[in-house]
Amino acid sequence: MKVKVISRSTDEFTRERSKDLQRVFRNYDPNLRPQEKAVEYVRALSAAKLDKIFARPFIGAMDGHIDAISCMAKNPNNLKGIFSGSMDGDIRLWDIASRRTVSQFLGHQGAVRGLTASTDGRVLVSCGTDCTVRLWNVPVATLKESYESSDNSVKVPLEVYVWKNAFWAVDHQLDGGYFATAGAQVDIWNHNRSQPVRSFEWGTDTVISVRFNPGEPNLLATSASDRSITLYDLRMSSPTRKLIMQTKTNSICWNPMEPMNFTAANEDSNCYSYDARKLDEARMVHKDHVSAVMDIDYSPTGREFVTGSYDRTVRIFQFNGGHSREIYHTQRMQRVFCVKFSCDASYIISGSDDTNLRLWKAKASEQMGVLLPRERKKHDYHEAVKNRYKHLPEVKRILRHRHLPLPIYKAAALRRTMTEAARMKEERRKAHSAPGSISTRPLRKRRIITEVE
Structure with a gap:
């Protein structure tokens, strides 16, 4: 005699990791759930409140410098390495995971104004007000060593290039062997030559920032103290285009996912996004800061960028948003001179006038650590x-x-x-004037004085 029984697996009716909790099966037929939107609205309200409850963006401070931090650079070959330079000439390599100094690079006699790393992350380029460009060797294994074992020896620069004017910024090609310095003019350098291989000059004012395009290695953008934004092409003997605004631009950053677009951090407390192919108007004006924007950096995803301002705050903007989605500040943080997104877009590092590097979460209420499914x-x-x-x-x-x-x-x-x-x-002026006698320019064009071909 054969007896047939119903056999069921326990895993199909219990939740993972909890064998005592029954799995709930729901029928999503809208006819059986007349209050679906009301229930989801309450859940959305609760989720918004939970975001505020768990919003703890500040992770910690990296203390070690004894003067204001003036510049930072990411290591493209290491996820948890960040370089910082201060106004007293001190350059440090930090381990973000442990928030401590891994190596120090001593040699500059004045303020360090620019830092950048080569594509492979093995060479660090620094420049400053002492009219020198220094190349440093970055050991790959330093981030695995302890602070005591890696900092006993003084790091000696590989090369020292002395020039006739002070430097204000430096940037390395994403794919290539050249790097550019900004000062009295724009100089293009090779790692193996002590003299610039090419120099560009358009006007007599000081160039204060320079950035290479991530998609086209031969294209770079600069901003100068004469309120201009200039595009250069290394394949041409003269500058390409020039834009003059009403106020000075302190920093420029290209969008890594849309390399034709860049955003300028301006002295009038706004940021302006431009399309390099059409400079007669800004694509977007990003407003919320109440003082000059000192630095800007895009997320590796290209969807957001972070800004640091003279008003002692750090703000995060959507690439197409007119207002910031987040503002970070602490009671002790002073004027923010430099900001960077981490290479995985999860963290933000800010350097300020109070000698501290601060580590923030890119999403204030994000849960850290390993998450269960x-x-x-x-x-x-x-x-x-x-x-x-x-x-x-x-x-x-x-x-x-x-x-x-x-x-x-x-x-x-x-x-x-x-x-x-x-x-x-x-x-009121337009209302009391003859029709058509007064024309109003939109905000995206109002800040631009002229465009020079």
């Missing part, structure tokens, strides 16, 4: 319902709210009052 699904679901209901007033108010320091709050309110007063004045 169930936890990851929960986070993804929370993000989905927040994006679905972010336009509703209550969810939007919670997601947008940020606590600001009192000086920044007052300065932002004053800027809004001034902007509104200028707008009303312009409207």
Whole structure:
């Protein structure tokens, strides 16, 4: 006699890692769930509130410099290495994971104004106000050693190139052997030559920043103290295009995913995104800072960029967003001179006037560490319902709210009052003038004085 029995696997009806919890099966037929949108709205509201509860962006400070930090550089060959240079000539290599100094490079007699690493990460190039360019060897194994064992010997530069003027910035080709320095002119250097292989000059003012294009190695953009933004091509004997704005641009950064676009950090507390093929107007104006924007750096994904400002804050912008999605500040942080995204887009490093490097999370409420599959699904679901209901007033108010320091709050309110007063004045002037006699330029074109071919 044969008896047939029903056989079921326990794994099909219990949750992972929890054999005592029954798995819940849901029928997603909308006819059986008439309150689906109401339930999801409550979940979106709860997810927005949880974001505020768990928003702890500050991870820690890397203390070691004894003067203001003026520049930083990422190591493209190592995920957790960051270089920093200070106003007293000290250059350090930091291990982000342990937040301590791995190596020191001593040799500059003045402020270090520019740092960059070669594509393979083995050569560090530094320049400063002592009119020298120094090349340093970066050992690959230093990040695995302890601070005591790696810092006993003084690092000697591989090469020292002495020039006739001070330097303000340096940048290395992403794919190539050249690097460019900015000062009284733009000089193109080779690792094996003590003299520049080429020099560019357009005007007599000091060039204060230089950046190579990540997609086209022969194209670079510079900004100068005469309020100009200039594009150069190494394959041509003269500069390509020049743009003059109303205020000075302190730093430039190309979008790594859209290499034809770049964003300029300006002295008027705004950032301007341009298309290098059409410079007559800005693609986007990014507003929220209340003082000069000193530095800017794009995320490796190209979807966001981070800015550091003279108003003692760090802000994160969407590449196509007019206002910042996040603002970071501490009570002791002073004027921010340099900011960088980590190579995995998970962290932000800022260097300020108070001699500290600070490490932040790119997403303030992100859970650190290894996530279980169930936890990851929960986070993804929370993000989905927040994006679905972010336009509703209550969810939007919670997601947008940020606590600001009192000086920044007052300065932002004053800027809004001034902007509104200028707008009303312009409207009244147009209303009491002959039709068509006064033309209003849009904000994307208003900051540009002229474009020089």
